[in-house]
Amino acid sequence: MSESMPVRCPDCGREHVYAAPAYPCACGTPVAPSLNRRADPSAVTHRTWDEDWVTVRCGTCGREGQWPHPELGCACGTVLRVPVAGALRPLRSRDPNGIDRPARPRTAFTPVTIRTARDAVTAVALYLRWLGYRGVRRADQRQPNGIGLAARGVLAQVDPSIHPASLRDVECLWLTAMTESADCVYFSLAGYANDARDRADGLGVSLFVLDLTGTPQPVNGAAADLVATGA
Incomplete structure (x- = not known):
C-alpha cells in the first residue's frame, strides 16, 4: 500500500x-x-x-x-x-x-465510460488516435475473441469479455499482425493469463488493461514504451 x-x-x-x-x-x-x-x-x-x-x-x-x-x-x-x-x-x-x-508531447487523454462492448471499442479507437495512429477502422481479419481495430502500422485487439486473455489470443493477434507487417496492441477488460503476459513480452506485443472509466493502463514494457513515445 x-x-x-x-x-x-x-x-x-x-x-x-x-x-x-x-x-x-x-x-x-x-x-x-x-x-x-x-x-x-x-x-x-x-x-x-x-x-x-x-x-x-x-x-x-x-x-x-x-x-x-x-x-x-x-x-x-x-x-x-x-x-x-x-x-x-x-x-x-x-x-x-x-x-x-x-517523448512527443500530447494533451491528456479524455476517456469514454465503458458500459457495453461497443463503448470499449470506442474507447480504444479514441486511445489509438491519441497515441498518434491515423485512420482507425475495423480490422479486415477477425480474431477468435473480441473485436479488431486497424490503422496504418498497427493492429489492435479489443477484448471486452469477463475472462482474462489467453496465450492463444495473444499469439493469434501477433501472427495476424506479422502477415500485415504491423505492430500489435491488445486491450483487455479482464486482464491476462500469466502465460499470455510472458508470451507477449517475448513477442513484443503491447498489453493494456481497460478499466470502466475507459482509460487504458499499460501492463508490460512494450505498452509503457508506446505510451511514452506515441505512434
Missing part, C-alpha cells in the same frame, strides 16, 4: 488524506510515486504532457515507467496536483540514428 499524506486545498482550505494510486510494473510489482510532504499542492488550471506524467522506477526490477501524476479532486471543484519526490522527466526514446529525443 502506498504512503498517505495530508493535502490542503489552496482554494477552500479543506484538508484531505491522500495516497497515490499504485500501477503494476511489467514485472507485476505494484508501484506508486513517492509523495513530497514538504511541498504544497497546486491547482490544475491547464495540462501539458510533462506535468501530467511522472517517471517512476520500480524498486523490484529497476524498470522506469510513466505513471499519471497524482491528482486529487476537492469538493470545492478544484483539481489538485499532489507534489511528488524526485525530478519529473518524460521517458525518452531514440530516433533511427540512435539519438535520444524527448
